[in-house]
Amino acid sequence: MEYPDNKPRRKRVQREEIGGQMLTDSIIGEIDRLDAIGEQAGRTAEKYRQIFDDLKGYELRVDTAALDAKEKEFATALEKQVKQIRAATRTVRAALWLMIVVLFLVFAVGYCYLDTHPWKAKYFQLEQQYNQLQQEMQKLTVKKPAKKKK
Structure with a gap:
């Protein structure tokens, strides 16, 4: 091959x-x-x-005095940060509660205003007129006879 x-x-x-x-x-x-x-x-x-x-x-020897000083420094810095965070938290909580109270007052004042204001009576009057007109329209449509085809 x-x-x-x-x-x-x-x-x-x-x-x-x-x-x-x-x-x-x-x-x-x-x-x-x-x-x-x-x-x-x-x-x-x-x-x-x-x-x-x-x-x-x-033999390993460590100077702990420097570490103690840094520990105290760190502890005081941490305490300051904790105080700042707590103050900010209190402020935010107070602002939220204030917003809730304001919202409640807005609804309460709005409800009282809408309940005592004279436009409410006018609205009920207009609603009654509308209902009467609807009833009259229904009566008229019932009274009209249907035209018969030849």
């Missing part, structure tokens, strides 16, 4: 051997890489062990 590009083809056995050799080389390369990583990890672990051994000899 001939191929269109006329390149010499390797036999299947040769291709399998080359593939096996490439796979072997790849596995060996990966093993070498993992060995190098393991050696680096060992060196890193040794460095950390030396650092920790060096640190065992040190």
Whole structure:
């Protein structure tokens, strides 16, 4: 069987051997890489062990006087902020209650005004006239006889 590009083809056995050799080389390369990583990890672990051994000899001392001063400063600043927030909260609450009271007063005054004002009687009078006109219109429509077709 001939191929269109006329390149010499390797036999299947040769291709399998080359593939096996490439796979072997790849596995060996990966093993070498993992060995190098393991050696680096060992060196890193040794460095950390030396650092920790060096640190065992040190004693840690902290100056708490500076921390106490900062704590007092922070506490006073926090108290000031709390007072400001409480004052603002009281102001907002007072404003809301004032708005509620004003709204209630507006409705109360409006109700009293509408209830006692003379236009209410005029409205009832106009409503009665409208109802009477509606009744008269109904009576007229009932009285008219329907025209008969010939």
